[in-house]
Amino acid sequence: MATTERHSNELLDSALERLSRRERGWEDRPGQREMARLWSGTLHEGGTLVVEAPTGIGKSLAYLLPALLRRVRGSGPVVVSTCTKALQDQLLRRDVPLACRAIGAPLRVVALKGRQNYLCRRRAEARLNQRALFPGRGPDEAVLEDVRAWTERTLTGELTELAALGLDLPAAFLLEIASDPLVCSGSSCEAATGCFAKRARREALRVRGCATSPASSEWFASAASSKPAPAARDARGRPADYTRPTEARLDSDRSLSRIPRAHPIILTL
Numbered sequence: 001m002a003t004t005e006r007h008s009n010e011l012l013d014s015a016l017e018r019l020s021r022r023e024r025g026w027e028d029r030p031g032q033r034e035m036a037r038l039w040s041g042t043l044h045e046g047g048t049l050v051v052e053a054p055t056g057i058g059k060s061l062a063y064l065l066p067a068l069l070r071r072v073r074g075s076g077p078v079v080v081s082t083c084t085k086a087l088q089d090q091l092l093r094r095d096v097p098l099a100c101r102a103i104g105a106p107l108r109v110v111a112l113k114g115r116q117n118y119l120c121r122r123r124a125e126a127r128l129n130q131r132a133l134f135p136g137r138g139p140d141e142a143v144l145e146d147v148r149a150w151t152e153r154t155l156t157g158e159l160t161e162l163a164a165l166g167l168d169l170p171a172a173f174l175l176e177i178a179s180d181p182l183v184c185s186g187s188s189c190e191a192a193t194g195c196f197a198k199r200a201r202r203e204a205l206r207v208r209g210c211a212t213s214p215a216s217s218e219w220f221a222s223a224a225s226s227k228p229a230p231a232a233r234d235a236r237g238r239p240a241d242y243t244r245p246t247e248a249r250l251d252s253d254r255s256l257s258r259i260p261r262a263h264p265i266i267l268t269l
């Protein structure tokens with residue numbers, strides 16, 4: 001075993017040992033440790049690693065720990081791309097804080113969604129002003145007034161905030177007020193003055209690690225540097241029938257085209 005690989009494994013073992021001492025109910029999972037070592041080796045040697053493992057292995061921590069330990073030692077940004085927004089939220093609220101406690105280092109986290117998940121104030125204003133022209137179309141007046149008030153005070157522009165406020169809006173209506181590259185006014189709408197999609201991407205580019213969604217992965221990459229960041233794509237599917245992870249090392253990133261696109265998170269020190 002090469003010295004660098006041995007050192008990486010020692011750091012992984014140390015991080016997992018820290019969790020076993022500090023986290024109540026923590027149990028060692030051989031499959032998780034094996035998957036983490038496979039991913040750590042891939043990060044060191046280069047190439048692509050595909051792993052399928054059943055529920056309960058602890059996959060999120062297995063790919064987070066090697067990437068974050070590498071980041072602590074001076075690597076570039078880390079991008080985690082998930083298959084669902086629910087998993088993106090899980091990483092932000094539970095798995096990333098746990099990984100930070102394991103490595104003993106603070107981490108800044110940014111979630112980047114596809115731009116259709118962000119409000120476009122120009123489009124929203126135009127749609128809300130259509131009420132006089134098309135009375136009775138879409139949500140009722142009281143709901144539309146609540147939407148207008150939200151557009152003026154939101155800090156993130158994430159359309160999921162509307163559901164959190166109890167506003168049950170049709171998907172078609174949300175699409176009408178969402179950011180859309182086909183009708184974007186471009187440079188005339190600056191991030192600082194209200195383009196939430198541009199602001200989110202600009203914030204993502206400032207950090208050194210990221211968790212994203214399928215559509216946002218390509219969107220983020222289009223604005224990132226030419227040097228690729230270490231990336232983990234979580235395309236979680238149905239549970240497998242075995243208790244150990246299986247690996248497949250691929251010679252080309254083109255092989256990843258067969259994996260469902262995903263939702264990103266940016267992790268940074």
